[in-house]
Amino acid sequence: MPALPQIYPYKAGTIEPVVMPGENVGIWVNKVYEFYRILFIEGLPRSNPLTIDLGPVGVPAGVTAITQLTLLEMPDIEFGQFRAQVLDDAEVILYQGRADQRHKLQTRVATYSRFNDRYDPDGQVGEFYVFEDNYAFMQATNNTDYALTQARVAFWGFRYVCEKLQQYNWATKTIPENWTRIPATAHL
Amino acid sequence: MPHYVDIRPRGIRKVSEVIAAPVAGAAAVLYQITAGGQVPRTAIIRKIWAYSDVGNVVLTIGIGLAAAQVPIMPLLYVVNDMDTEWTEDEIPEVEVNQDITVEGTIVGCQVQIEVEEVGS
Secondary structure (H helix, E strand, O other): OOOOOOOOOOOOOOOOOOOOOOOEEEEEEOOEEEEEEEEEEEEEOOOHHHEEEOOOEOOOOOEOOOEEOHHHOOOOOEEEEEEEEEOOOOEEEEEEOOOOEOOEOOOOEOOEOOOHHHHOOOOOOOOEEEEOOOOEEEEEEOOOOOOEOOOEEEEEEEEEEEEEOOOOEOOOOEOOOOOEEEOOOOOO | OOOOOOOOOOOEEEEOOOEEOOEOOOOEEEEOOOOOOOOOOEEEEEEEEEEEOOOOEEEEEEEOOHHHOEEOOOOEEEOOOEEEEEOHHHOOOOEEOOOEEEEEOOOOOEEEEEEEEEOO
């Protein structure tokens, strides 16, 4: 019997597409799931245009501004699947919704740092999604005792072109039989 | 006890030209850092080679040109008529975001470095 495709986010190992063309997704945005079908997938290689410098960070415990990741904005009816690598010795927080921190617990917020390379070399646990212009934001903190002249983060992933499935609606619980959940914004 | 060094790559390896280190006070560019497009790269020195046939030379590797050079590691002593190599185990992981420069106490010592450029 053929194995079922592994269609889910946060897949272990080197990044893979989270769904296949023809599959359905529910994108969590504006506190509801919106349903789409995937039409097209394209790779987004880790490269200079997909790298951001959050800016210099002073001491003690300096922080940068909460910076909009305009470079990751997706076209209409598309979403991006991204993993991140921090290149400098800064701790970086992800926001989706400018005031909505991701990777959070009750009293703590998990961050991206250079240590992620050691324990999560493929960036699996830090995977995130951007739907259209629902921007992601990042803020860097300097916990060292010297000023940082830059706080760089590199991204890579996949682009998904979609079509909206008008017949499905989260509010009325009319949902597809099979669909993959895409956490494109925070769940508060 | 065995000595382990965890050299986990952070970037790509590149080499400088072989240059004759200028005299002290006239530090010149040894390695020109890649501009890096949208976001600039940084560089970490990984290997240093030097050869002198002009006498014993003390090299200063740093950033900044001429009299404005600032060392980024302790001075290096090159014995006359001997080639000297410093490898990764022996070089501190100093990371800079500008050109790397060199000068020597006597002009003419040949110097080349290998760097690891971090970025995209």
